[in-house]
Amino acid sequence: MSWVGRSAARREDPRLLTGNGRFVDDIRLPRMLHAQFVRSTIAHGTVTGVDLSGTLAVPGVVAAFTAGDLAVDDITAVLDRPLSEFVPTAMPVLARDRVRFVGEPIAIVLAEDPYSVEDGLEAVRVTYEAGMPVLSEEQALAPGAPLVHAAAAGNTLVDVSMFATEGIDDIFAAAHRVVYVRSRTGRQNAVPLETRGAVASWDPRAEQLLVQTCTQVPHQVRTVLAECLGLGERAVRVVVPDMGGGFGQKCVVGREEIAVGAAALRLRRPVKWIEDRRDALTASFLAREQRYDVRAAFDAGGRILALDADVVCDMGAYSCYPFTAGIEPLMASAELPGVYRVPAYRVRGRAVTTNKAPSAPYRGVSRPQIVMVMERVFERAARELGLDPVEIRRRNLITEFPYAGINDVTYDPGSYLESLNLCEQMIREEGWYERQEQAAAEGRFLGIGYSCFSERTGYGSGAFAKRKMAVVPGFDLAEITMDLTGGVTVTTGTMSHGQSHETTLAQIVADRLGLDLAQIKIHQGDTDRITYGFGTFASRSATIGGSAVARAATKLADRLLRLGAYLLETDDVELHDGHVRRRDDHGRALRYRDLAGIAYLKANLLPKDAEPGLTASASFDVHGDGTFSNAAHGAVVELHPGTGRVEFLRYVCVEDCGVAINPQVVEGQCRGGIAQGIAGALFEEVTYDAQGEPSCASFIDYKVPTANEIPDIEIRHLETPCAFTESGAKGAGEGGTIGAPAAVLNAVNDALRPTGVELDDTPIRPETVQRAIGANA
Amino acid sequence: MKPAPFTYHRARDVAGAVSLLTELGEDAKYIAGGQSLVAMMNFRLARPAHLVDLGGLRGELAYIRDDGGVLRLGALTTHHQVENAPLGPGFAVLRDAMGWIGHLPIRTRGTVGGSLAHGEATAEWCLLAVLLGAEVVVQGTAGVRRVPAEELFLSFFTTALEPEEMIVEVVFPRPAPHAALTEFAQRRGDYAIVAAAVDLEAERVVLGGVAPVPLRVPEAEAVLARGGTFAECAAAAAAAIDPPADGSGGADYRRALTRTLLVRACEAAMRR
Numbered sequence A: 001m002s003w004v005g006r007s008a009a010r011r012e013d014p015r016l017l018t019g020n021g022r023f024v025d026d027i028r029l030p031r032m033l034h035a036q037f038v039r040s041t042i043a044h045g046t047v048t049g050v051d052l053s054g055t056l057a058v059p060g061v062v063a064a065f066t067a068g069d070l071a072v073d074d075i076t077a078v079l080d081r082p083l084s085e086f087v088p089t090a091m092p093v094l095a096r097d098r099v100r101f102v103g104e105p106i107a108i109v110l111a112e113d114p115y116s117v118e119d120g121l122e123a124v125r126v127t128y129e130a131g132m133p134v135l136s137e138e139q140a141l142a143p144g145a146p147l148v149h150a151a152a153a154g155n156t157l158v159d160v161s162m163f164a165t166e167g168i169d170d171i172f173a174a175a176h177r178v179v180y181v182r183s184r185t186g187r188q189n190a191v192p193l194e195t196r197g198a199v200a201s202w203d204p205r206a207e208q209l210l211v212q213t214c215t216q217v218p219h220q221v222r223t224v225l226a227e228c229l230g231l232g233e234r235a236v237r238v239v240v241p242d243m244g245g246g247f248g249q250k251c252v253v254g255r256e257e258i259a260v261g262a263a264a265l266r267l268r269r270p271v272k273w274i275e276d277r278r279d280a281l282t283a284s285f286l287a288r289e290q291r292y293d294v295r296a297a298f299d300a301g302g303r304i305l306a307l308d309a310d311v312v313c314d315m316g317a318y319s320c321y322p323f324t325a326g327i328e329p330l331m332a333s334a335e336l337p338g339v340y341r342v343p344a345y346r347v348r349g350r351a352v353t354t355n356k357a358p359s360a361p362y363r364g365v366s367r368p369q370i371v372m373v374m375e376r377v378f379e380r381a382a383r384e385l386g387l388d389p390v391e392i393r394r395r396n397l398i399t400e401f402p403y404a405g406i407n408d409v410t411y412d413p414g415s416y417l418e419s420l421n422l423c424e425q426m427i428r429e430e431g432w433y434e435r436q437e438q439a440a441a442e443g444r445f446l447g448i449g450y451s452c453f454s455e456r457t458g459y460g461s462g463a464f465a466k467r468k469m470a471v472v473p474g475f476d477l478a479e480i481t482m483d484l485t486g487g488v489t490v491t492t493g494t495m496s497h498g499q500s501h502e503t504t505l506a507q508i509v510a511d512r513l514g515l516d517l518a519q520i521k522i523h524q525g526d527t528d529r530i531t532y533g534f535g536t537f538a539s540r541s542a543t544i545g546g547s548a549v550a551r552a553a554t555k556l557a558d559r560l561l562r563l564g565a566y567l568l569e570t571d572d573v574e575l576h577d578g579h580v581r582r583r584d585d586h587g588r589a590l591r592y593r594d595l596a597g598i599a600y601l602k603a604n605l606l607p608k609d610a611e612p613g614l615t616a617s618a619s620f621d622v623h624g625d626g627t628f629s630n631a632a633h634g635a636v637v638e639l640h641p642g643t644g645r646v647e648f649l650r651y652v653c654v655e656d657c658g659v660a661i662n663p664q665v666v667e668g669q670c671r672g673g674i675a676q677g678i679a680g681a682l683f684e685e686v687t688y689d690a691q692g693e694p695s696c697a698s699f700i701d702y703k704v705p706t707a708n709e710i711p712d713i714e715i716r717h718l719e720t721p722c723a724f725t726e727s728g729a730k731g732a733g734e735g736g737t738i739g740a741p742a743a744v745l746n747a748v749n750d751a752l753r754p755t756g757v758e759l760d761d762t763p764i765r766p767e768t769v770q771r772a773i774g775a776n777a
Numbered sequence B: 001m002k003p004a005p006f007t008y009h010r011a012r013d014v015a016g017a018v019s020l021l022t023e024l025g026e027d028a029k030y031i032a033g034g035q036s037l038v039a040m041m042n043f044r045l046a047r048p049a050h051l052v053d054l055g056g057l058r059g060e061l062a063y064i065r066d067d068g069g070v071l072r073l074g075a076l077t078t079h080h081q082v083e084n085a086p087l088g089p090g091f092a093v094l095r096d097a098m099g100w101i102g103h104l105p106i107r108t109r110g111t112v113g114g115s116l117a118h119g120e121a122t123a124e125w126c127l128l129a130v131l132l133g134a135e136v137v138v139q140g141t142a143g144v145r146r147v148p149a150e151e152l153f154l155s156f157f158t159t160a161l162e163p164e165e166m167i168v169e170v171v172f173p174r175p176a177p178h179a180a181l182t183e184f185a186q187r188r189g190d191y192a193i194v195a196a197a198v199d200l201e202a203e204r205v206v207l208g209g210v211a212p213v214p215l216r217v218p219e220a221e222a223v224l225a226r227g228g229t230f231a232e233c234a235a236a237a238a239a240a241i242d243p244p245a246d247g248s249g250g251a252d253y254r255r256a257l258t259r260t261l262l263v264r265a266c267e268a269a270m271r272r
């Protein structure tokens, strides 16, 4: 039986569940200093003075540096686009003169212990000349608005108009019906349980700056460290220990990581920075604040004829590296049509800059929003045309593959219709429609909502190049080495921040080499151990990283076969359970350790053309448009008129991520993702007061839902294997988050039907629901 | 999120604790369960120079005594102890209300005395004390005084306690077999947006989250006294209050919650 497809127990669990994991904060080095940052208390203005003298007098404080003291280069993320489409803006490691959000780092303070550092922070005197903050997309785009970056006129960092199908205006003019959706989604924080952090130390023997940090992208952190600090890449080593989540917030390079590296270099002492929860909630990377103005033309049969969208993403104060502020608007613009056959499409996507903490990718990147918007479009069209909401989707779903979309993307095969049908069938057979009728008769508010979507995963260099990124992520590398005891060590450029790579990648290898999981060690997150890699984001690890690993394992298998054939004096050999054996005579077999013994210790016995040792390496990239996972979600909710509470009665998810390497891991990804999607739909929002002071500095105000609020989730699997990844897997990391907000919003709207109120924004607050029912029922 | 420097002291007995705090002056604070104080210290919203730990008095002050219809709780009794105490029907309202306080780990450390001294306007203990007409027994330098709960809460996190005064006991003078507390927050365990408590026999109505202190609502109590319906009682309460607006909800929303929750509380109290 093959390992792929089996819910093998997670190899990382024994250490993590017994408290034997090692996270950044567990690292303690001799003479280590603790760092924290003096952060701006105003949202927008100029720093007129930073007085560190009081700080340096605080017992325990060893040093404190401003931008001028550290003198490191800025972090600048760019797109290969003309200035009319993209304005590059530098993000200084420490603010130089301008500050652009509350929480922006201005100086770094270093002390002997984490307590003295904070005493030191209190003693810093910063003077400002405050300017008018720009706090919303409307304020940013208003004529004459103050500029967040002098170079970015109209506070616009990205402005692209795409696709504009010829004749689209005529289609709208002639359409049977035009449906409008205006939607806003709140600013969110990905909230990894483990906040950001780094320990930097100079190793004089290796002549290397070692930065141990919890990042999803170790090589990109190395590159930026080298650039900003003026070091050769070989003089920087980034190592990632266990990670407690990232969700995208850690797939960009943080300025604090660079500052910590600079301080360690300068002081020649190890420096640790652990972001505290207040900073994590207010001054880290945020995401998801977007506004959509969409209209869609329909014929009388409910078929969509054209889609016209204006998307504005509030990206906060800076472009993140390497993705830039284009991450959200470019994703939204390219993917909006989603799973539907949209014949004509036009979109304008913009990124505006505001005086709020900057944005980074967050699980799903714009797709939770575009799916929500498209699903609202179809729900509204169904209402206006008097059609069933599931039926109207059926009429518009892509069913023939490969499908060349109007958005210049080719969709590989998926189960769009099948997943929706199964999802609806589950809800129907459980009697929820009857229960809804009964509830309505009793004056209760019960609603059923669906979402239907696909999710591009395995973005290779082809897809990222289309986006015109200057740094084009895409390929990944893998290396595999068999040791003398016949086991293997695999090195990958991807980086697990909790997704079980040590298990799933090992399953891929186990099948190709006929090894048990226990004989396979997966190594990740060390820039000295693998040439390059793009880490983990965009559901790329199983698809791209996994394929590179599979190829390396296959190459090693070939070497074993060739060596075995030579030693067994036949051409007809196979790998079986840690042996190479003759096909015609299973009794004549060599154990891997025998082969390794020869490859390493008796190279004199190798064939003349064979190299000693047993290693192989491989790469994998996707040159086309990637591969699309898909799913349908169904939610049943009841609204409580007296409190506005949204109670889940049922949540089902039918997902198709191709071959599920480890179904249990896939389900874990789905559940966690759905929880984050529900969080965005109903609970979480980063808000600011009129001065730009964030109003959620703790979990009292930033309402991450707990297990109490998240319902049981039933997951069913369909399997449409990917034709071009080695294991047939598609990405599974983000789908849950993508599908949940739309399903929840639709279910709430379905329940609100008797009131006539329709909601298009998230998060949906209990107050909003209570008001809708109270005023209209 | 690390506290400012402080000196730690451990009290051996009540008298010692009070005299220590008096001696150390205004910059000193008692610490009981630490579930409110430590968070405030970590945010540096509170920065006592001295902490006097009451943990050593647990043997003396963590008790639940039912003296024939008068219930006495030692100040260091934890929420969790009350939650699991064999309280009869007369005080079941206290036990049942404990489930609303935060989460289990918080309840195993947080104390009755700490809650009352902290004086959060939606805290269950503050509401319950007012609802049941409790007396808070306080030890100061001049000796012991008894403060009626209704006179304890002055404003946001502000009580009638002198800095060195220590709560040693709370006395619930009468059983309340037909009383209940209920509340609403978006997440289980959060401080309530609105909390409503009622004692049908005493004809008392107390609300949390609608004023700077736990609020008795005479207008709603009058409805109960004249035998009005629960809905009328709740409507009277909603009309009488002038609730604040914040990120958790506006004034109208809090009024709507008051209507809903007070009816629920009345029905629950009735069912007992």
Ligand SMILES: Cc1cc2nc3c(=O)[nH]c(=O)nc-3n(C[C@H](O)[C@H](O)[C@H](O)COP(=O)(O)OP(=O)(O)OC[C@H]3O[C@@H](n4cnc5c(N)ncnc54)[C@H](O)[C@@H]3O)c2cc1C
Binding pocket: B029, B030, B031, B032, B033, B034, B035, B036, B037, B038, B039, B054, B075, B076, B100, B101, B102, B103, B106, B109, B110, B111, B112, B113, B114, B115, B117, B118, B120, B122, B123, B124, B125, B165, B166, B167, B168, B189, B190, B191, B192
């Ligand atoms: C996540 C979280 C959720 C919570 N949710 C709730 C909730 O829903 N409802 C709720 O009521 N509470 C909630 N709490 C607070 C919790 O109930 C606290 O335990 C309680 O408010 C304070 O009790 P304590 O013993 O921890 O007091 P401490 O934190 O030790 O002290 C609080 C204050 O009281 C003073 N003090 C303590 N004991 C005495 C005394 N005997 N005499 C005089 N002064 C004293 C201290 O000096 C300090 O000023 C929550 C706490 C957390 C962390």
